Amino acid sequence: MRNDPLLSIKGLRVEFPTQDGPLVAVNNVDLDVARGEVLGIVGESGSGKTVLGLSAMGLIDRPGRLTAGQVVFDGQDVTKYSESGWRNIRGNRIAMIFQDPTTSLNPVQQIGAQMIEALQSHRDISRDNARQIIRNAMVRVGINSPDERLNAYPHQFSGGMRQRVVIAIALLNEPDLIIADEPTTALDVTIQAQILRDMRRLSRDTRTSLVWVTHDLGVVAQIAQRVAVMYAGRIVENGPTEKILKSPCHPYTEGLIASMPANALPGERLHSIPGGLPQLSKLPAGCSFAPRCNYAASACNMSPKLIQISSDHAVRCVSPLDGGS
Amino acid sequence: MFAFILRRTIQSVIVLFVMSLLVFCMINLVGDPVDMLVNPESLPDEIERVRRDFGLDQPVYSQYWHFLKGALSGDLGKSYVFGRPALALMAERFPATLELAFCALIIAVTIGLPLGIYAGLRPDGFATRIMMGMSVLGISIPTFWLGLMMIILFSVILGWLPVSGRGDIGVFLGIESSIFTMDGLRHLIMPATNLALFKIAMVMRLARAGTSEVMAQDFIRFARAQGLPRKRIIKSHLLPNILIPIVTVIGIEFGTLIAFATVTESIFSWPGLGKLVIDAIINLDRPVVVAYLLFVVALFLTLNLIVDIIYAALDPRVRLQGDDT
């Protein structure tokens, strides 16, 4: 068992040019994912969490581009990779699952053919062997009678079933890391719970690292060992799930926890954080959360640095909350 | 579905009937075909005899009644010029036109599809900008003039290709066509390219629009995240998804090709339907003109009907009802 992180993102910055100047979707992000670890990335839509996930796959589409930082995967800086270098990693060592299972599969190609393609693009393998691996992968994600399913088209599956197929495709080449971008958001709650349970088990059994991108802290609580909270392109808090849920140090994390439905009493109105995300191309000077923050003070006009609260817990705030009090 | 087809078929038959009435009545207003039928120095009673023989002394409504009775039994009258049944003349000439239109279609797709896909994949590329700039020029070029320029260049100056006619005809699998002989191909290439010219731009535009639409879809991103090679993504994910609409439109456009063949056939003296009808118009050969018009109207009505049925069948709501398992 090696101790160096599997994925290590250092000082990453991703920009999209717009008419009002560059939009910084990911701003100076540092993040490590250990081998076998499940990491949750939490944030509102537009906080940059999806772009962060895509940049680890080299899938940032033009005109967006990495303007600073490194993505080190298994000891190699992959940002320097050529398209063919990336292709060897994508789907093979890092797999990605997207939010909407209804649009992730090619509508005019049979499921089996799509899976064989995913396998054969990384291994020289016979059709029969490929079919055996596909059957195993499908059973592992809870699809019964896989043989009948292989000749079906995506529209013949339910949403939950389609996402299982997508996950099976991600598992095919036994990747070291799976990045899942809100994979259960489009599904109903019971199926979401099943898939979460299955994924947690899979990650434990195969020692696969998992990065779970979501806007839902409740999902993170069920699956992740560690959480990174993103706000306006930056990571504002980073630490073990239990610590953060119990005693958040950043006012934004506190707000997120307070607005979880599970934390509301029956009949009580759900808490919500006032205001909305600032425009990423026109960030306020200083702390970008300050305009919405209950604790904002004059010191918040300075850009806050990431402060190490303990060895495994960091926060980006000039006056961190002292542990949930 | 059945009621829809029935309603549209009845509608088409009514349109066809109205068109035949209109065409028949109006064509009687132009010129006197007897002038074409007899020697200019003929005596008046000779002229009268011819007039009687062709039924031209009857009032228009009785001529139409006569025509309609004939038409229902497959007799559209005799050509004044050739003295043979118009329908037989058309049946003789139709294969040549069909061959020309078919080859033009193939040329348009082989050139237009790759160019359109390229433009869709690289919307900001240098070559794309040149292509799009050229396409305004392309739709402005009068195709008949370009045909003449082709003759000047390839036949007069370079002497590579024959100027006119259909060339030798070969037989393969019971089909007679000039595709099967070298001489036939040499005769075919210029007219087919000329006829294809204005369809190339259309196929290109369709392919470009389809490509930029499909490439933005999630399943393409998912395929890239699986590490599929670019060629593979284009072949099995992009192509099948853009081909459905392109094939449908090409189906509708086939009728237009046959209509436009009149021009191309006149330039290259291609012995097809178009040449026949242009000569007939100039020579006031009424039966042939009427027969051609009714044929083309029927062709278009049928093509439109088929396309409407296909659209109804491709409508996801209709498809889901019949297809879901």
Add this chain to the structure above:
Amino acid sequence: MNAKDTRAAVSSPLAALSKCANALWSRPSVSISGLFVLLIAALAVLAPLVAPTNPYDLATVSILDGRLPPGQKMLDGTVALLGTDGAGRDVLSAILWGLRTSLIVAISSATIALTVGLTVGLAAAFYGGRLDAFLMRIVDIQLSFPAILVALVLLALLGKGIDKVIIALAIVQWAVYARTIRAAAMVERRKEYFEAATCLELSNGRIIWKHLLPNSVSSLIVLATLQTAHSITIEATLSFLGVGVPITEPSLGSLISNGFDFILSGAYWITFFPGIMLLATVAAINIFGDQLRTIINPRLSR
């Protein structure tokens, strides 16, 4: 100035036109292609003055000048810059006169088609119901046939002559105008001010003139531009086929057709130069129309 601003403020079609024009001239790409179109129009109008010879004056045209290549001197001493045709006419002069015929045909047919289409489209949108359904069904049927075919049919039925070509092209085009105008008017009909105007019991004519028309003007201008380019090509094609404008008063298409007989003998200039003029005219109008469309509806440009 964007199209939205132009829409909200105007109250009559004329005001809308002048607002459009102002917005357009501020864009160089439009003014350049617009100037080019104007230049071509001026050449056509002034053909009798600018053309070196009068190609239809039988007294000056001599068969002895036939098929002179470009740059040769004719009998009367004039240099035939673009050569002469089979009958000894100066090709450059014939082109300028031909351009005149082509534009006359295109513009008169466009005017007729626009008037008919405007009436039908507004009537369909304004009265709705069965009249609308009936008119639009006719439009649909006609538009399902290619324009060149409809024109060919009509000329087969009507016979030859400039007037016949104009009528045929007007019949070919009215349906496109009718459909566009109806669509634009339907959009306006659903807006609130329209209801208000109806409640105020303004006369129908007033509602149409003051409210429906100003808001359809911009899309009509674009359509008319592109349609004119299209109908110039159709007329040329018909004349080339020998069913359009008669050879006695040739358009660009008939000139090309006339030169067709000489291409095998190598006298390329008789077809080549009229074709270039045709191409330049149609391309200039198309590019101008394209630019107009980009400005009036920026979303369509991609």
